[in-house]
Amino acid sequence: MTGNRPRTQISAWRPSVAGIAEVFHAEFADHAYPIHTHDTWDLMILDDGSVDFAVDRRRHGAAGAGTVILLPPGVPHDGKTVNPSGFSKRVLYLDTRVLPERLTGAAVDRPVHGDGLLHHRIHQLHGALAHPGDQFEAESRLALVRERLLFHLNASQVRTPGREAGRIAAALRELLDSRIHAGVSLNEAAAILHAHPTHLIRCFKQSYGLPPHTYLTGRRIDRARRLLLAGQRPADVATAVGFYDQAHLNRHFTRHLSVTPARYAALRNRGASPEPTASSADRPESAVGSR
Template sequence: MSAVEQGRKEIRDVTAWRPRVPGVVEVFHAHYTAYAYPMHVHDAWTLLVVDDGAVRYDLDRHEHGTPHGTVTLLPPHVPHNGAPVTEAGFRKRVLYLDATVLDAGLVGAAVDGPDLRDPQLRREVGRLHATLARPGDEFEAESRLALVRERLQERLREHLRPGRRAGTVRRALPEGRPPAGRLRELLDERVAQGVTLAEAAALVHAHPAHLVRAFGAAFGIAPHQYLVSRRVDRARRLLLDGLPAGEVAAATGFYDQAHLTRHFKKLVGVAPGRYARTAVR
């Protein structure tokens, strides 16, 4: 790697916090240059706007992009990645919304059409971000979130198409393929304590190798990648709540702080300690 490439990788600005607003799990602002997200999942709806540059990403085995002016909505538990389109990178603002904020029946529509060209929605999302950055304006933020939620639901319902919805929902939700769905439910139940592959195979009555292949075929991500991304999600919230990184590692199923740091940097782009220090208090 050249010195220029190494320098580009170090140009990252990250700010994250957990507002006291029901439904908003986390606010995340970042500027990335050469950093690329590997395939991962979130347990929340990811509401994303890109202010500078553009992001290319894969969702449900289809390539997408975030041209200027769009609002991107990624559903819970559906694997995706992300990378900058140009060397200049991208600057983004993200709201992670509780899975209950939007109807689970809209997951298929979000998978089919995650990038929404909607100037009104874009303005409302921007106003919500501005309000969330001001402590003491929680009631206003709740009001703005209600407007954003309503608009998102309207747009997603427009995208519902009877022939395509069933297919995407089957891949996105546990009932898609019985062994894979049961394994995902098991991993969700044991995010911190984990499970061995042999134990999982015995519990869902499947051969270990078949179970791994079935999970990847159903959800587009390996079981271990799914579990690690769920653990990192949980670690993010605990770090923003003020828990020390060592305690966070133990609470989220990582072997030690170094193990947490390795996976956290891979998925978030910065180390846990730096991430916690950026939080808006």
């Protein structure tokens, strides 16, 4: 009989990222939300299945991976599964620091967005939020999500970096280099450099070919390599270079070098490469290929 029970899987947490009140992931086979409201914006991506919902007494439907749904604060809404296969979703509850309440009307008029770029950016944001210590990346990805949402709500236009891009990018790189261990939030960097957060990101990427959070991680990995080869323990290295913990260091280090910090540290005990053996170094020149 257990196998006949409705399939429900839920996870939820509150990340350390300003503007995000909660992250909520759910998979429902059969569920109906009663009509209710939130004091936050409800930003949902549908990963699978179909949903039927009403916003301000107007019904809407959404189906298939890639769909984005935005529900404003204070507006009554409900939601339910459409078929036996149910649906799975990932939700970000955003406060009014991310989107102002004055945009409620525009969101009510068009709650469903079939925007592949927006969906991809939200997916990337969820990935960053899943790992403690990746706040700078999450802040950067949230800024780009916010920009895209404002575009859909007819509240902003994307600003393309101009002649100032190199100067702003160099100033941000200098700031990141001075904060490798302590780190810096995106909003703090924007305030110090007197630039909009998303403009900072675009200027940096245009000038250096990678986003600022990726640059900072790479600098931390470089420092970690030196400390590991100097004999420090991975757990000590993680905190010394600014990672959240050893697991955080392990994940990024392995992505960069395909080995764990512990295995990399073990290389120091091997010493220099041995001298070539006579069978290779003393081989007659004609046998080596002196054509």
